[in-house]
Every structure is written in structure tokens, then in C-alpha cells.
Amino acid sequence: MAGIFSFKCSSCEEIHEGSPSFGFNAPDPYLEQSDEVKGQGKLTEDLCFYTDEDGTHYFVRAVLEIPIHGVSEPFMWGIWSSLSKASYERYVETYDCPDTGDCFFGYLSNYLPYYESTYALKLDVQPQDNNQRPQLVPHESEHQLVVDYENGICIARAQEIAEKCMHS
Numbered sequence: 001m002a003g004i005f006s007f008k009c010s011s012c013e014e015i016h017e018g019s020p021s022f023g024f025n026a027p028d029p030y031l032e033q034s035d036e037v038k039g040q041g042k043l044t045e046d047l048c049f050y051t052d053e054d055g056t057h058y059f060v061r062a063v064l065e066i067p068i069h070g071v072s073e074p075f076m077w078g079i080w081s082s083l084s085k086a087s088y089e090r091y092v093e094t095y096d097c098p099d100t101g102d103c104f105f106g107y108l109s110n111y112l113p114y115y116e117s118t119y120a121l122k123l124d125v126q127p128q129d130n131n132q133r134p135q136l137v138p139h140e141s142e143h144q145l146v147v148d149y150e151n152g153i154c155i156a157r158a159q160e161i162a163e164k165c166m167h168s
């Protein structure tokens with residue numbers, strides 16, 4: 001029967017309860033920009049863009065759920081995906097009333113801890129209703145994050161990833 005995730009942390013010795021959830025406040029490339037570029041761009045809890053010499057880059061925040069074997073709630077990553085200008089505009093236009101039939105192509109725009117570089121993994125961004133952030137569906141790949149998305153992870157590995165996120 002599916003239970004609640006909880007473990008005694010080998011790093012701080014506390015009991016951590018609840019399925020882990022870790023988020024990024026911005027797409028990593030935005031953080032690498034100068035203050036001037038950032039100032040002329042935009043960053044909210046859900047939306048981001050900035051303009052450099054290559055043009056304007058658009059991003060949305062979304063959720064990637066990794067199932068944990070034997071646990072009801074998944075491991076949740078709050079991460080950013082790039083979007084094309086057209087997709088971003090459509091997303092903004094339908095922000096208050098998302099069309100769940102939409103599906104936008106994007107590239108993962110954060111470096112997740114624990115995994116080999118997750119940057120630029122290909123994804124679909126799928127809008128959700130009920131004020132939920134869009135769900136990410138990675139394209140097929142041998143990358144460990146994508147394998148974990150498809151197969152789920154065991155409790156021991158969920159614990160290992162959570163400890164890395166919380167304490168490093």
C-alpha cells in the first residue's frame with residue numbers, strides 16, 4: 001500500500017517527512033545575465049524573459065513529477081522550461097484560463113542537483129487547470145532523469161536526492 005515518505009536524514013539526523021519538493025526561482029541562464037539585462041527582462045514566480053545579443057529568451061515555470069515506489073505522492077521538481085515566442089505568448093494569453101489541450105515544446109532550463117547535467121533536455125510543457133503549474137513530460141532519452149520519470153525511483157534514492165537538495 002502506498003504510504004507517506006519519511007526518513008531519518010544521514011546529514012542532519014532529523015526526520016524529514018512528506019514527499020520532497022524542490023523548486024528553482026529562475027531559469028539558470030537568466031541568473032547568468034548582467035543586472036542591466038535582468039532589469040530590462042522580467043522574472044515572476046511563473047514567467048521569465050530576457051534579451052541578449054541572440055534575441056529574446058522566454059521561460060515558464062512548471063512541475064516535473066518523479067514517482068516514488070510505494071509512496072503515494074511523487075518527488076516534485078519546480079523547474080523552468082524555455083518556450084518559443086509563440087508558445088510563450090499563447091501561455092500568457094491563456095494564463096487565467098489554460099487550454100489543457102495545448103502542448104508546448106521546450107528545453108529544461110535548470111541544472112538539477114544529483115543528476116548529470118539536466119540542462120536543455122527536451123520536454124513537452126502541458127498546461128493544467130485548477131491553478132496548477134504546467135506539467136513537464138520529458139522526451140525519450142537515456143538521461144537518468146528521464147529514466148526516473150518513466151520508471152520511478154526507489155525510496156532509498158529519493159532519500160539520497162532529497163538529502164543532496166537540502167544539505168548541499
Ligand SMILES: [Zn+2]
Pocket residue numbers: 009010011012013014016166167
Ligand atoms: Zn536533513
